[in-house]
Amino acid sequence: MSSVEKSLHQTSNIRSIVRENVATFIALIVLIIAVSFLSDKFLSSSNLINLLRQVSILGIITLGQTFVLIGGNYDLSVGSLLSLSSVLVIGLQPELGIFGAVAVTLIIGLGIGILNGVLVGYAKANSFIVTLGMLSVLQAAALIYTGGMTLKANIPGFHSIGGISFGVMPILVIYFLVAIILARYLLDRSTFGRKVFLVGSNQEAAHIAGIAVGRVISWTFIISALSAALGGILMSSRVMNASPTAGMGMELDAISAAVLGGTSIYGGEGRALNAVIGVMILGVLTNAMTLLGIPYQYQLVVKGVILIAVVGFESYRRVSKQ
Amino acid sequence: MAKTETLLKMDNISKSFSGVQVLNRVKLELAAGEVLGLLGENGAGKSTLMKILGGIVKKDSGDIWISGKIVDIDNPVAAAQQGISIIHQELVLVPELTVAENVFLGRLPRGFIRWNEVYRKAQDLFDELGIDINPKTPVGELPIASQQMVEIARAISKNAKIIVMDEPTSSLTEKETNILFGMIEKLKQRKVGIIYISHRLEEIFSICDRITVLRDGEFVGNKARSEVTEDDVVRMMVGRDLSSFYVKEDHDMGKVALQVKGLTKTGVFKDISFEVKEGEVLGISGLLGAGRSEVARALVGIDRFDSGEIQLFGKTLKIRKPIDAVEAGIVYIPEDRKKQGLFLQRSVAENLTVPIIKSLSKFNIISKKREYQVVNGLLEKFAIRTSNPKIAIRNLSGGNQQKVLLSRWLKSPPKVLILDEPTRGVDVGAKAEIYTFINDLAKRGMAIILISSDLPEVLTMSDRILVMREGTISGEVLRDEASEEVIMGYATGIMSTSN
Numbered sequence: 107m108s109s110v111e112k113s114l115h116q117t118s119n120i121r122s123i124v125r126e127n128v129a130t131f132i133a134l135i136v137l138i139i140a141v142s143f144l145s146d147k148f149l150s151s152s153n154l155i156n157l158l159r160q161v162s163i164l165g166i167i168t169l170g171q172t173f174v175l176i177g178g179n180y181d182l183s184v185g186s187l188l189s190l191s192s193v194l195v196i197g198l199q200p201e202l203g204i205f206g207a208v209a210v211t212l213i214i215g216l217g218i219g220i221l222n223g224v225l226v227g228y229a230k231a232n233s234f235i236v237t238l239g240m241l242s243v244l245q246a247a248a249l250i251y252t253g254g255m256t257l258k259a260n261i262p263g264f265h266s267i268g269g270i271s272f273g274v275m276p277i278l279v280i281y282f283l284v285a286i287i288l289a290r291y292l293l294d295r296s297t298f299g300r301k302v303f304l305v306g307s308n309q310e311a312a313h314i315a316g317i318a319v320g321r322v323i324s325w326t327f328i329i330s331a332l333s334a335a336l337g338g339i340l341m342s343s344r345v346m347n348a349s350p351t352a353g354m355g356m357e358l359d360a361i362s363a364a365v366l367g368g369t370s371i372y373g374g375e376g377r378a379l380n381a382v383i384g385v386m387i388l389g390v391l392t393n394a395m396t397l398l399g400i401p402y403q404y405q406l407v408v409k410g411v412i413l414i415a416v417v418g419f420e421s422y423r424r425v426s427k428q
Numbered sequence: 429m430a431k432t433e434t435l436l437k438m439d440n441i442s443k444s445f446s447g448v449q450v451l452n453r454v455k456l457e458l459a460a461g462e463v464l465g466l467l468g469e470n471g472a473g474k475s476t477l478m479k480i481l482g483g484i485v486k487k488d489s490g491d492i493w494i495s496g497k498i499v500d501i502d503n504p505v506a507a508a509q510q511g512i513s514i515i516h517q518e519l520v521l522v523p524e525l526t527v528a529e530n531v532f533l534g535r536l537p538r539g540f541i542r543w544n545e546v547y548r549k550a551q552d553l554f555d556e557l558g559i560d561i562n563p564k565t566p567v568g569e570l571p572i573a574s575q576q577m578v579e580i581a582r583a584i585s586k587n588a589k590i591i592v593m594d595e596p597t598s599s600l601t602e603k604e605t606n607i608l609f610g611m612i613e614k615l616k617q618r619k620v621g622i623i624y625i626s627h628r629l630e631e632i633f634s635i636c637d638r639i640t641v642l643r644d645g646e647f648v649g650n651k652a653r654s655e656v657t658e659d660d661v662v663r664m665m666v667g668r669d670l671s672s673f674y675v676k677e678d679h680d681m682g683k684v685a686l687q688v689k690g691l692t693k694t695g696v697f698k699d700i701s702f703e704v705k706e707g708e709v710l711g712i713s714g715l716l717g718a719g720r721s722e723v724a725r726a727l728v729g730i731d732r733f734d735s736g737e738i739q740l741f742g743k744t745l746k747i748r749k750p751i752d753a754v755e756a757g758i759v760y761i762p763e764d765r766k767k768q769g770l771f772l773q774r775s776v777a778e779n780l781t782v783p784i785i786k787s788l789s790k791f792n793i794i795s796k797k798r799e800y801q802v803v804n805g806l807l808e809k810f811a812i813r814t815s816n817p818k819i820a821i822r823n824l825s826g827g828n829q830q831k832v833l834l835s836r837w838l839k840s841p842p843k844v845l846i847l848d849e850p851t852r853g854v855d856v857g858a859k860a861e862i863y864t865f866i867n868d869l870a871k872r873g874m875a876i877i878l879i880s881s882d883l884p885e886v887l888t889m890s891d892r893i894l895v896m897r898e899g900t901i902s903g904e905v906l907r908d909e910a911s912e913e914v915i916m917g918y919a920t921g922i923m924s925t926s927n
């Protein structure tokens with residue numbers, strides 16, 4: 107018995123996480139080595155820090171998306187919620203001040219999360235359709251609010267929320283690290299996280315066993331929406347302006363990254379660190395393509411192909427396992 | 429033995445999965461027109477052996493001979509070409525399509541289909557096999573037994589020479605079982621060889637010509653039916669004597685725990701009233717479709733009901749969702765383990781601690797140490813066999829999965845436990861353990877409702893038996909008066925309480 111218990115304790119450490127994700131982890135390492143040969147700028151410390159900063163916002167959204175995916179749903183509304191949040195947080199500042207604008211933006215994000223959650227969790231509407239509709243509504247809201255223009259932030263203090271660095275470490279990266287620790291703890295250690303896995307694994311069994319399925323699903327959407335709202339605020343703060351289409355397509359990047367890291371699109375499986383590895387792979391790839399001077403539209407093709415390939419591979423593996 | 433043509437010979441078949449030997453030099457022989465009973469506890473290797481035959485799993489070594497020639501069966505298509513057809517426990521028909529479409533599924537002509545011809549061909553086949561089913565009916569509207577006939581007809585239409593039936597009667601009533609046995613006789617006359625897998629020994633002894641027993645991946649023996657008794661076979665399967673295989677210990681009962689008054693759901697069940705005492709095992713018997721599971725599902729809030737009252741220790745309960753029932757202390761362990769009970773990709777440990785996870789945590793943070801202490805305690809106490817509680821529960825045998833589902837509720841025991849077909853698809857050894865388990869719970873004062881189609885099970889386990897027929901309670905029988913005849917009498921309507 108003690109040997110069993112011992113082996114159980116060992117499995118919850120970092121080493122085992124790496125072991126369980128060997129394939130994706132190796133892919134990341136190989137990618138980094140390959141890219142460093144292709145471009146000598148890649149391994150420079152300024153580029154690496156730049157890379158980390160670039161992936162931080164996507165990383166935070168991907169962590170939120172991971173909750174929704176494990177719970178057995180999708181959240182396609184995060185990209186346009188990010189756009190809306192980024193324009194709101196700047197647009198509201200003249201009247202509400204920095205903190206008021208940030209608070210209202212987060213509250214609106216919370217409201218969107220509750221709406222998605224209630225529709226999917228309680229009304230049992232298909233999450234793909236609900237959040238696809240929400241994507242459209244929120245994108246339209248951002249465009250209407252700004253009249254299609256880019257907004258500029260005029261209060262300099264706003265920059266310190268997401269634009270500054272501590273030494274060489276950008277504050278964005280610190281947000282990302284905190285989000286990783288939080289997500290990992292919630293998923294692996296909290297009773298809520300456990301319920302997300304159970305609901306995603308078998309919703310009917312969870313319902314029969316007395317788990318409040320609707321509530322658990324709602325919370326996953328709330329977490330995802332809040333991470334998108336935070337992402338919008340950070341993005342605006344970093345560049346001190348906001349475009350109403352800043353988050354366009356980010357929902358696909360977030361789902362790609364999560365799935366690339368090994369989170370199942372069928373629910374019930376996934377890890378916070380999977381999301382991180384996935385985000386890093388996507389980030390390194392984008393960074394490399396930019397360094398190599400590959401135009402944006404071709405980068406989109408590469409990303410789309412990766413998403414399809416990864417999902418195809420996961421389905422194949424699933425089928426062959428049965 | 430008369431000189432018959434050997435249809436299939438599996439010789440020295442070995443297979444291991446990630447270092448675990450699941451089959452070790454197993455052999456099996458099947459003659460044309462013969463029914464071979466394949467027996468063994470769950471995990472003995474029966475299903476792996478049959479998966480090898482069906483081309484779903486590749487063998488590590490050994491030979492498969494069909495009609496005297498060595499054949500390679502690498503995939504399910506190759507198996508079908510060799511005339512091998514497997515009828516799985518869970519039927520694989522398309523419910524929305526008609527019977528005829530299902531029979532010829534995947535083999536309908538390309539381009540425009542002449543439907544009249546398809547229906548006529550299906551009808552001809554059914555006439556030949558003596559099956560009385562309209563080929564134009566959607567399969568989903570047929571009872572399970574008829575669906576099985578459709579599967580058998582499909583196998584025959586593909587010229588199957590070897591048909592494997594995996595637990596074919598697990599969801600059939602006695603009458604339906606007899607129809608199936610009639611079909612098997614017809615198949616024998618057509619010189620089809622049948623491998624029949626079942627946990628029900630009575631069936632094996634009434635239908636099989638020979639019996640092959642596996643235990644822990646090894647071949648134990650191959651006997652003609654006339655050579656052995658049921659006890660011999662059980663001994664071969666478990667490697668030990670199981671003289672007290674069905675046991676029921678008497679103990680005292682307490683006060684009325686659950687009282688149901690006039691529960692009605694229009695078109696499903698009507699005016700259901702009964703009570704269960706602490707420490708009592710109330711059996712609910714009846715034919716498939718009599719409304720037994722439906723009543724249970726309404727009791728625990730999975731389905732709604734129209735009228736009636738549910739009381740627990742005299743207090744009326746408002747049950748709208750399963751969580752209300754669980755919180756009140758009424759727990760339902762569903763019939764369909766995989767769909768409604770288990771979290772298949774999650775670990776054995778997580779499956780065990782579902783209802784008690786809150787009590788294993790502080791400020792909503794789970795103490796993994798305490799969780800595994802509890803898990804290891806449960807695994808040991810209920811002899812749940814798993815290499816490691818961290819592995820996904822889908823890797824466990826049916827019996828062990830069922831034990832997990834039961835023991836899940838024992839750390840904070842409910843007052844009323846409703847078990848729906850708790851031993852379906854479970855082997856003899858695990859069955860005995862589950863019975864002991866149910867007895868222990870009753871002894872500790874839990875009120876237990878046991879819904880089961882297995883008559884010997886209901887008869888030996890219950891203190892009292894309710895029989896349901898067409899959505900109503902058609903009879904109530906005390907333990908001392910109960911017999912298979914009485915229960916079947918109420919279940920089929922030959923007897924009723926009013927006369």
